[in-house]
Each structure stands twice: as C-alpha cells, then as structure tokens.
Amino acid sequence: MSSRSAWQPRLSDQNHGSVYERLAQAMRESVAARELAPGDRMPSHREIATQLGIATATVSKAYSRLIDEGLLSAVHGSGTFVSDFAQPAQRDAVIDLSMNVPPPNLGMGLLSRSLARIPQAFTGQSLARYTDLAGHERHREAFARWLTWQGVQASRDTVLLSHGAQHAISLALLAASGPGATVCTEAVTYSGALTAMRLNRQTVQPVAVDRYGMLPAALDRALGAAVRTTQARPIVYVTPTLHNPTGATMSPARRAEIVRVCREHDAVIIEDDVYSLFRPRGTVPLQSLAPERTWYVNSFSKSLSPSLRLGVLVIPKGEGEQVRLGLEASTAAVSPIIAELVAGWIADGTVGNVGLAMRAEAEERLQVAERVIGNCIERLPESGFHVWLPMERASAQQVLVEAARAGVLVTAPSTLETEREPERSGIRLCLGAASPEQLERALQALATVLVRARPA
Structure with a gap:
C-alpha cells in the first residue's frame, strides 16, 4: 500500500443528494478518472471534515458506503485505502452517464445575436433596481x-x-x-x-x-x-x-x-x-x-x-x-x-425549434441504447434522455462500481431511493451529455458489465 494520496477532498457536482452521497460520488469519480489508484491511502475522516466544513459523521457515512461497495478497504490501525480491484479502465477520459442533461443545442451564434437584443428591453435605471x-x-x-x-x-x-x-x-x-x-x-x-x-x-x-x-x-x-x-x-x-x-x-x-x-x-x-x-x-x-x-x-x-x-x-x-x-x-x-x-x-420560435431537434435527437439515442443494451431495459421510453435498468439493489451497486472501473459513471442508486437500501433498485443511464461516439462506447462497456453483474 502506498502513502497517503494527493487527493483533494470535494463534493460531486454530479449528484444532488445529501452531503455524504455527494462526497461518496466524488470519490467514485476520482477512482474512475484515475485520480485515486489502488492502494492509495485516503485522508482521515477529520481531515476531510475540516477541509469541507462538514461533520465527521458525514465523512464516516460516505466511507462506510464505499467500503460496502468494495471501492475502499479499512485496515485497522492503518487507515482507509482504495481497494486493489478498483482500477478504472486505461482511458484518457471518463464518460459520464450520471447527469441528466440534454445534448448541447444552443449555438454560439444564436446566443450572441440574442444577447445583443437584450439592452433594448431595459434602461439603466431599471437594471439598478x-x-x-x-x-x-x-x-x-x-x-x-x-x-x-x-x-x-x-x-x-x-x-x-x-x-x-x-x-x-x-x-x-x-x-x-x-x-x-x-x-x-x-x-x-x-x-x-x-x-x-x-x-x-x-x-x-x-x-x-x-x-x-x-x-x-x-x-x-x-x-x-x-x-x-x-x-x-x-x-x-x-x-x-x-x-x-x-x-x-x-x-x-x-x-x-x-x-x-x-x-x-x-x-x-x-x-x-x-x-x-x-x-x-x-x-x-x-x-x-x-x-x-x-x-x-x-x-x-x-x-x-x-x-x-x-x-x-x-x-x-x-x-x-x-x-x-x-x-x-x-x-x-x-x-x-x-x-x-x-x-x-x-x-421568436427558438424554443419550439429546439424542441423539435431535441425530440429527434432523443429518438436516435434511445435507438442506440435499445440496440446495445435493450435486453436490460425493462421499458424503453418513447422519448427523452434517460433509461432505467431495474435490478436487485446488490446488483445495482455492483454495476455502479464495475462501470466506474470501465471508465463509465452512472447514477448512484442510493440518490434515487425513497427507502434506505431497498431490496429492489436499479441503474439510471443518462444519454444526453455524451457525444454519439462516447455514448456508443460507454454502452458497449456497460453491456459487458451488465452480463457479469446481473443474475441470469
């Protein structure tokens, strides 16, 4: 095991759950991005709590979550370390399917022209109030x-x-x-x-x-x-x-x-x-x-x-x-x-025109998802930019960890659950943020993960 890593504690922007869930997600992202390597010693609970201005108990809860997932290992008397198996894929970039956002659809030309019209709607006095x-x-x-x-x-x-x-x-x-x-x-x-x-x-x-x-x-x-x-x-x-x-x-x-x-x-x-x-x-x-x-x-x-x-x-x-x-x-x-x-x-009709383009883009991305992992999608939506893979919660946690190892971030099941650790849960995949090429590559990697993680 190595000495303490240079990891800087942070809270994930890709997770809108509780503070401990955002901290845990930040650690998952760092493992997937190879900022944390197998054997790295993690900062102490107190160090993270002090740097982020949060309670030590909150840090402990995040650590416990990742230990349960197998991403971290606690060694009595020595500290907490990144598990040996938590090695992400050897890639330059991690593909993020965890954040539910649409594809880029507002060109800089449109934005520039629209911003140029705004001063006509205000006076200096109105903007001062x-x-x-x-x-x-x-x-x-x-x-x-x-x-x-x-x-x-x-x-x-x-x-x-x-x-x-x-x-x-x-x-x-x-x-x-x-x-x-x-x-x-x-x-x-x-x-x-x-x-x-x-x-x-x-x-x-x-x-x-x-x-x-x-x-x-x-x-x-x-x-x-x-x-x-x-x-x-x-x-x-x-x-x-x-x-x-x-x-x-x-x-x-x-x-x-x-x-x-x-x-x-x-x-x-x-x-x-x-x-x-x-x-x-x-x-x-x-x-x-x-x-x-x-x-x-x-x-x-x-x-x-x-x-x-x-x-x-x-x-x-x-x-x-x-x-x-x-x-x-x-x-x-x-x-x-x-x-x-x-x-x-x-x-001026921009909202309507963008909406038409978005629906067409959603249909194309859903077709890719159906082609690559359709057997894992219980119900393919008619439109939109996310799909749900229902499964036992233990399997969902396994997919979360193994997907990160494969260089793909997915939404942590715990952030979407109304009950604590229910028997059934699932994995949400967000199809909008990645480029078409990234989406294809990420889904292919996930197809392999899902074969290993889900029971026959």
Missing part, C-alpha cells in the same frame, strides 16, 4: 403563454419565476403544507426533491409504480395512512411524463385516476413536468385536471440548457402569500436578463 420577487410582469406573461400552449392553466398572476426546477420544488414543498407533512412519491424518484423533503423534515412515503407510473390503489393506501397519522395536509410529488428515473409516462386514464385519489384525500399535488417537451399527444398536465390543488413545476434546463437556471412555478389561486414568503426567505428575484433572453426565444 430589484425586480418583483415573483419575476418581472412581462416575463411572467410570456411564460404563462408558453405554459398555456402546453395545456397548463396559467396566468401572469399565478406564475412565479424560480432559479430552476429544484428551487420551484423546494418552494412548493414548503408552501403547500410545510414541515411534518407526509409526501407520497414514487418508490424511486428525483434526488433533489428527496433532499428537499428530508431537509423540511417531511415524511417520505414511497408509492409503488408500474409501466404507467404511480399506482392509484397504492397511492390511495398511502394517503389514507397519512391522513390518519398526521394533521398536516398530505402532499403527492409526482412526475407524470417521463418519470425520473424509470421513464414511465402516465396515460390519460392514469392521470385522471391519480387526480381522483388526491381529491378524495384532499391532498396537494406537486407536479414535476420538466419533461413536458416529451409529453405524448393526447395527454394533459395534472394541473389542467386539478388546478385548485396542483403546484406545477417546469423549467428550461431539459428543453434548452441547464446553464439558464430558470424555472417556473404555477401556484393554485389564493396561495400567493405563503409562497412569496418562501421566495423572500430563499432568494432574490430571478435575473431579469436571463428571463428576457428566454422570453425572446419563446417569442
């Missing part, structure tokens, strides 16, 4: 029109601008019911939403799913139990279109059933519709079926670029006061410059 917390009136009007085209019941007065979908979800969770509430959500779901629920000290209640998403009967049981055990109004956080991570999309009948169950129990709905770009024809948002109880979330991260950090939250009528308190406590207003940029792209 803070805008309304909910966003500038004309921007809210523009985004309300964009949402109306998608079937959402939205107006300037019910639309609030946020710093991305994550911010909108956090606001909705706080304002819709608050601490102590039970949040019913899919058994595996978006890691950022789970983190917000746990920080709010809300009880996370997993709900079983099938090929059409959340099961109404299972939701009925979960909400019934929540109503009996707490006085706080229950919340249903749900992604009806291209659910993250399973890719399930609710049929029109399933959407109506979910709304019916929520009405019976007087539950709040938080609808995460960031993949509305990929919603099939003939389906509508839950918000259009139950506007009186639905907090609707969308953003431009999946349809334009994650760098915009611009989201929208449509609130039920009469809920403005509570959510404005949440805005005041959490942030200043969204940048009017970014909002103007996107509003211009809505007006």
Whole structure:
C-alpha cells in the first residue's frame, strides 16, 4: 500500500443528494478518472471534515458506503485505502452517464445575436433596481403563454419565476403544507426533491409504480395512512411524463385516476413536468385536471440548457402569500436578463425549434441504447434522455462500481431511493451529455458489465 494520496477532498457536482452521497460520488469519480489508484491511502475522516466544513459523521457515512461497495478497504490501525480491484479502465477520459442533461443545442451564434437584443428591453435605471420577487410582469406573461400552449392553466398572476426546477420544488414543498407533512412519491424518484423533503423534515412515503407510473390503489393506501397519522395536509410529488428515473409516462386514464385519489384525500399535488417537451399527444398536465390543488413545476434546463437556471412555478389561486414568503426567505428575484433572453426565444420560435431537434435527437439515442443494451431495459421510453435498468439493489451497486472501473459513471442508486437500501433498485443511464461516439462506447462497456453483474 502506498502513502497517503494527493487527493483533494470535494463534493460531486454530479449528484444532488445529501452531503455524504455527494462526497461518496466524488470519490467514485476520482477512482474512475484515475485520480485515486489502488492502494492509495485516503485522508482521515477529520481531515476531510475540516477541509469541507462538514461533520465527521458525514465523512464516516460516505466511507462506510464505499467500503460496502468494495471501492475502499479499512485496515485497522492503518487507515482507509482504495481497494486493489478498483482500477478504472486505461482511458484518457471518463464518460459520464450520471447527469441528466440534454445534448448541447444552443449555438454560439444564436446566443450572441440574442444577447445583443437584450439592452433594448431595459434602461439603466431599471437594471439598478430589484425586480418583483415573483419575476418581472412581462416575463411572467410570456411564460404563462408558453405554459398555456402546453395545456397548463396559467396566468401572469399565478406564475412565479424560480432559479430552476429544484428551487420551484423546494418552494412548493414548503408552501403547500410545510414541515411534518407526509409526501407520497414514487418508490424511486428525483434526488433533489428527496433532499428537499428530508431537509423540511417531511415524511417520505414511497408509492409503488408500474409501466404507467404511480399506482392509484397504492397511492390511495398511502394517503389514507397519512391522513390518519398526521394533521398536516398530505402532499403527492409526482412526475407524470417521463418519470425520473424509470421513464414511465402516465396515460390519460392514469392521470385522471391519480387526480381522483388526491381529491378524495384532499391532498396537494406537486407536479414535476420538466419533461413536458416529451409529453405524448393526447395527454394533459395534472394541473389542467386539478388546478385548485396542483403546484406545477417546469423549467428550461431539459428543453434548452441547464446553464439558464430558470424555472417556473404555477401556484393554485389564493396561495400567493405563503409562497412569496418562501421566495423572500430563499432568494432574490430571478435575473431579469436571463428571463428576457428566454422570453425572446419563446417569442421568436427558438424554443419550439429546439424542441423539435431535441425530440429527434432523443429518438436516435434511445435507438442506440435499445440496440446495445435493450435486453436490460425493462421499458424503453418513447422519448427523452434517460433509461432505467431495474435490478436487485446488490446488483445495482455492483454495476455502479464495475462501470466506474470501465471508465463509465452512472447514477448512484442510493440518490434515487425513497427507502434506505431497498431490496429492489436499479441503474439510471443518462444519454444526453455524451457525444454519439462516447455514448456508443460507454454502452458497449456497460453491456459487458451488465452480463457479469446481473443474475441470469
């Protein structure tokens, strides 16, 4: 074993889970990128905690996770070391399939021309003042029109601008019911939403799913139990279109059933519709079926670029006061410059044109995934940039580690799980960030890993 490595402690940007999960993911990435080699001694728990300003117990939890995965080994009296088998592929670059982002689709020429138009929309005096917390009136009007085209019941007065979908979800969770509430959500779901629920000290209640998403009967049981055990109004956080991570999309009948169950129990709905770009024809948002109880979330991260950090939250009528308190406590207003940029792209057709290109690109990448690892995909989504490989949790952990050894990063199962170490879990593969050549190479490597890791 070597002396202590030169690894600099950090938290991963590719993981929106808890602090210990982000620390563990950073170590996985460093092994995959050959920043950490087999036999390297890891920094002590206290050293990492001091450098990152986190609790020693948090570091211990991350180390325990990676020891369980076999990536690290603890030697009594000597320290913690990178395991001998944790040797990544001999490649110059690691291929990242862990972050769910779309392919690059905004050319620099378009960006330059669009930015050049922005000064015409402002005066020096207007830029010297803070805008309304909910966003500038004309921007809210523009985004309300964009949402109306998608079937959402939205107006300037019910639309609030946020710093991305994550911010909108956090606001909705706080304002819709608050601490102590039970949040019913899919058994595996978006890691950022789970983190917000746990920080709010809300009880996370997993709900079983099938090929059409959340099961109404299972939701009925979960909400019934929540109503009996707490006085706080229950919340249903749900992604009806291209659910993250399973890719399930609710049929029109399933959407109506979910709304019916929520009405019976007087539950709040938080609808995460960031993949509305990929919603099939003939389906509508839950918000259009139950506007009186639905907090609707969308953003431009999946349809334009994650760098915009611009989201929208449509609130039920009469809920403005509570959510404005949440805005005041959490942030200043969204940048009017970014909002103007996107509003211009809505007006000139850029958003629609990019959407068409994105859907075509998604279909091509899904075809590659089906060709290379189709036997491992239980249900291929109709569109979008992620696929789900369901399997036993132990197998999923093995795939995570062996994929890193093969030079491919995948989403850590623990970041998506509502329960601690469930028997069943899976691997999410994000198809958007890699180039077509990288995607082909990564999927071929994963095909070999999956043959070894999954039981026959």
